[in-house]
Amino acid sequence: MDYNYLIYEEKEGIGFIKLNNPRQRNCFTDELNDELVALLRYLNERDEVKVILLTAVGEVFSAGADLKAFEKDTELSPAQHYLRLRNSLDLYKSINALHKPLIIGVNGSAYGGGVGLVAAAHLAVAADNAVFRLTEINLGLAPFVIYPFIREALGSKKALELMLTAERFNAVQALEFGLVNKVVPLADLESTLWAYGERFARLSSLSVDLALKIHNFNREVDFDKMVETMGVYRIIAFTSKDLKEGINSFLEKRPANFKGI
Numbered sequence: 001m002d003y004n005y006l007i008y009e010e011k012e013g014i015g016f017i018k019l020n021n022p023r024q025r026n027c028f029t030d031e032l033n034d035e036l037v038a039l040l041r042y043l044n045e046r047d048e049v050k051v052i053l054l055t056a057v058g059e060v061f062s063a064g065a066d067l068k069a070f071e072k073d074t075e076l077s078p079a080q081h082y083l084r085l086r087n088s089l090d091l092y093k094s095i096n097a098l099h100k101p102l103i104i105g106v107n108g109s110a111y112g113g114g115v116g117l118v119a120a121a122h123l124a125v126a127a128d129n130a131v132f133r134l135t136e137i138n139l140g141l142a143p144f145v146i147y148p149f150i151r152e153a154l155g156s157k158k159a160l161e162l163m164l165t166a167e168r169f170n171a172v173q174a175l176e177f178g179l180v181n182k183v184v185p186l187a188d189l190e191s192t193l194w195a196y197g198e199r200f201a202r203l204s205s206l207s208v209d210l211a212l213k214i215h216n217f218n219r220e221v222d223f224d225k226m227v228e229t230m231g232v233y234r235i236i237a238f239t240s241k242d243l244k245e246g247i248n249s250f251l252e253k254r255p256a257n258f259k260g261i
Contacts (some may be wrong), residue, residue: 001042002127003020003035003039004031004035004037005019005020005021005029005031005036006018006019006032006036006211007020007030008038008039008251009056010049010090011047012050012198012201013036013050013183013196013197013201014049014050014051014053014197014198014201015043015049015051015052016024016052016053016054016193016194016197017036017052017053017055017056018054018055018056019036019055019056019057019061019062020056020057021054021057021159022057022058022059022060024063024066024160025062025063025109026056026058026060026062026063026114027062027064027065027066027067027089027113028055028064028066028067028091028113029062029063029066029069029254030066030087033087033088033090033091034087036091036161037090037091037094037116038239039041040052040091040094040098040102041094041097041102044083044094044097044098044099044100046239047182047205049100050100050200050201050205050208051100051101051103051196051197051200051201052100052101052102052103052205053096053103053104053105053193053194053196053197054102054103054104054105054121055104055105055106055190055193056107056108056179057109058107058108059107059108059109060108060109060110060114060137061106061107061108061110061114062110062111062113062114062117062132063109063111063112063114064110064111064112064113064114064115064116065112065113065133067247067250067251071230072240072248073242074125074243074253076239077146077171078235078239085145085231085235087147088113088231089231090147092116092120092145092146092149095120095121096120097244098128099124099160099208099212100121100200100209100212101122101200101206101208101212102121102122102123102207103121103122103124103125103193103196103197103200104117104118104121104123104124104125104191105124105125105127105189105190105192105208106124106125106126106127106128106130106132106171106174106180107117107127107130107186108127108129108130108131109130109131109132109133109190110131110132110133111132111133111134111135111144112133112134112135112136112143112146113145115132115134115143115146115150116143116146116149116150117146118144118179118180119146119149119150119152119153119154119179119202120138120146120149122212122215123181124179124181124232125181125183125189125193125196125197126171126174126182126183126184127171127183127184127186127189128172128183128184128185129171129186129187130170130171130174130175130183131168131169131170131180132168132169132170132173132210133166133167133168133169134150134162134163134166134260136163136166137164137165138166138246138250138256139162139238139243139246139247139248140237140240140242140243140244140245140247140256140258141243141246142163142237143163143226144231144237145231147163148161148165148225149160153177153178153179154178154179154251155176155178157179166189171183178219184212193195195224203209222254227259242258242259243257243260245257245258246258
């Protein structure tokens with residue numbers, strides 16, 4: 001399979017994915033999102049792949065959502081937003097459906113949806129230069145689709161704090177908060193991911209699948225219901241004037257003047 005926005009390598013039961021759109025800071029364009037969803041679903045059905053590793057090319061792991069697409073999306077109707085929303089939900093639903101571990105290596109900055117992807121992974125390793133930030137509130141949004149994963153990883157109070165304050169935090173703090181499992185020097189990130197991959201590839205695929213089922217079963221809320229509800233809230237926000245103001249103020253590098261409508 002050929003990819004325009006991903007690099008894929010496979011050996012000895014390990015699938016290794018790299019987000020490959022550094023020019024756009026590996027943000028989740030429709031094209032990158034579609035390729036990643038298709039690849040995750042494909043790998044999930046292949047018994048010979050035991051574990052999936054994911055990192056990114058460049059200095060930024062992911063800047064999250066495609067802000068240029070957001071600017072266009074403010075003109076859509078609620079029905080059109082619903083159809084667009086399914087694209088975002090598909091990525092996290094495909095992760096939730098995995099029968100094998102997804103281990104992410106954060107090679108640099110992760111903002112918004114980039115943080116959500118890290119939280120959604122089964123395990124995560126951060127390079128020591130990585131920084132994280134939930135930036136949505138400054139745009140007149142909230143991290144709707146990714147919030148279930150953020151809350152699960154960080155706990156309710158910390159998730160709420162970082163969502164409301166949009167404070168940056170570093171790799172050591174991410175480890176302390178529970179977002180990542182390990183921090184390593186940037187030079188060791190890929191070798192650490194391969195070591196995890198080799199370890200999990202030797203395990204019983206049945207036992208790993210059952211372990212992931214236990215993990216999903218013991219969530220506090222029904223995942224599908226939660227993300228669908230968050231999606232409805234996202235549609236409300238995307239049809240607000242505040243989001244337009246938030247995007248314009250960001251692009252014009254000025255303070256936002258929100259009206260609450």
